[in-house]
Amino acid sequence: MVDYPSEPGRLLAEEVPGDNSAALSVSELSGALKRSVEDAFGHVRVRGEISGWKRHASGHCYLALKDDRAVIDGVIWKGQAGSLRFRPEDGIEVIATGKLTTYPGRSKYQIVIDRLELAGQGALMQLLDQRRRALAAEGLFDQDRKRPLPFLPRTIGVVTSPTGAVIRDILHRLADRCPTHVLVWPVAVQGETAAAQVAAAIRGFAEMAGAPDLIIVARGGGSIEDLWAFNEEVVVRAVAASPIPVISAVGHETDTTLCDFAADVRAPTPTAAAELAVPVRAELLAGLQTMGARMGRCAHRYRERAGERLAATAQRLPTPERLLGPQRQRADEVGERLPRALSRRLALAGAELSRTAGALRPRLLRDRIGRSADRLAAVRLRPDLATRRIAEARERLDRLWRVAEQLHPEKPLKRGYVLVERKVGGGVLTTSQAAREAAALTLHFADGTVDVAVEGEASTAYVRPKQTAPKRDKPDQPTFL
Structure with missing residues (x-):
């Protein structure tokens, strides 16, 4: 029994008598298609709308050209992409010149573009309008950004x-x-x-x-x-x-x-x-001249008006004769009265001198000078008076010194009394309660001191030699030290 190619279910591929086409590999078929397409469409011009424009990091550009019924992929290699005279954007209608080829890796065909041009004035204006709207949206054309020109x-x-x-x-x-x-x-x-x-x-x-x-x-x-x-x-x-x-x-x-x-x-x-x-330089000079002339006229007019105001004000001011007339009249009156007043004053002064001169007698002055000399002679310096006063003062000082010795704090100690002080901080104690609270005491005797500790009713003591001050001569004034 012989199997025919049309019969289903055949497992192994076999050569069929009369079949002269050998099986091609995928690469062989893709290469054959590539050569066929490139030979048949080695130079084409395609009109379409750009879609999916993208510039790769390598510098190559990829896009698609489409119309209302079909789409074809396109690529612009880096060398041709640098010579584009405009920047392609989606939605722009262009005419692409190049050749068709295939891309075996994805089983698709594409156009390798050598030159890309806008498809007429309308496409160029469309691109211009799209770019204008995009830049305007960024605020680059706002009037608020406009600056005035320097004058x-x-x-x-x-x-x-x-x-x-x-x-x-x-x-x-x-x-x-x-x-x-x-x-x-x-x-x-x-x-x-x-x-x-x-x-x-x-x-x-x-x-x-x-x-x-x-x-x-x-x-x-x-x-x-x-x-x-x-x-x-x-x-x-x-x-x-x-x-x-x-x-x-x-x-x-x-x-x-x-x-x-x-x-x-x-x-x-x-x-x-x-x-x-x-600006026009001549117009600037003319304007400066005009403003200079106007400024001069304004200054002259201002000076004239100021002179008129000054004249009007001067007419309303009183004259020097009117201002100084009363003072001049007063000066004349005083000038007339002055000689008479001086003469009268001189007469009065002469009369007063005459009255005073009658009371001035040389004999009275000599008598008064004599009496003053007698009193001065009676006043004599007597040393005994000063010596007596010094002796009286020394006697009073001795009495005060004897009283001070009787009142010295150590005087009662020689009669058997004791002076009690706190050992810490000092201070004389006068009550037993204060002594118990102090606990540590110092007892002052006539011949020394004793430190004691208070413990209830008993106490311990040790004698500390008396620290006596060196003897001094008797001072001129009493002291209690």
Whole structure:
């Protein structure tokens, strides 16, 4: 019995007569598919919407392109990812140029993208609008962040191409209006590196020594693709973070970039930026002259009015004759009365002198002087009087000394009395109760002291030699020591 391939339940694979296709391995089949796909689709352009954009740490980028009915995976290798002219975002419609290939590890096909472009003006505007909304949500375009421009900047920094007509227009306009010092930071204003150079220039002006007072970011007109560098996020953030006020003058009046929204002031053209940066010097001089003339007229008018007020006030003041008239009249009256008063005073003084001179007699003075001399002669110094008084004082001192000796505290001890003191702390005791409470006593006799301890009715004692003070001569005054 022979088994046929169509029969179910066959366990082992066997060669069937007439079958000329050998069994392929998975790798062989995957390799064949890869070659077929790459040969048939070696160069394709695909239009679709970006989805799942992701940049790997290795530098490779992965995404998917989709429309309303299908999805195809895509990859951009690191070498091509660095040359992208815009940053891809989800939802942007693009045209990808590359080749189809397969990925055997997951049995899927994908497009290896060599070039990624926006699919027309609408896609570019869509990307611009998405980026504008995202940056606006962070507050980078808020009016509260806008700063006023300096009235008369001493130094102006210009970020632009050094070879274009823009820098010449700015310099000429500044020279016509108000010559000032200008620092030019040369950058590329178009191309892949333009955004990074513009952002670095703005940060460089802020960090340099002697930083300018104002920054102008300028570029001539062009298409939205030409101005795209000024829509990049790195430029917008650099403008928003600049500590120096920034004027954005990118393109013509109808051109608008995200740099314009982040700047403190937007100028329609680079020439208009120069006009906004500085005032007209001639107008300033004319204004100064006008204000100087007005100030002179004001000062002259003020002086005239002050003179008028002074004249009016002087007319209401009294004259010196009116102020000094009464005093002058009083002085005249006093001057007339003074000679008569002096004459009268002199007459009175002469009469008083006459009366006094009659009482002054030399004989009376001589008699009084004589009596005083007699009293002075009667007063004599007698030594016996002083000696008698000293003797009386010494006798009184002796009596007091004898009384003091009788009252000396040690005098009763010679008659058998004892002086009782506390051994600790001292103090004379006069009662038995106080002696018992003290416990340790010192007894003073005429010839010494004895320390005793009180124990109920009995006591123990030992004699301590008397410490006597050295004898002294009898003092001139009594002492009780």
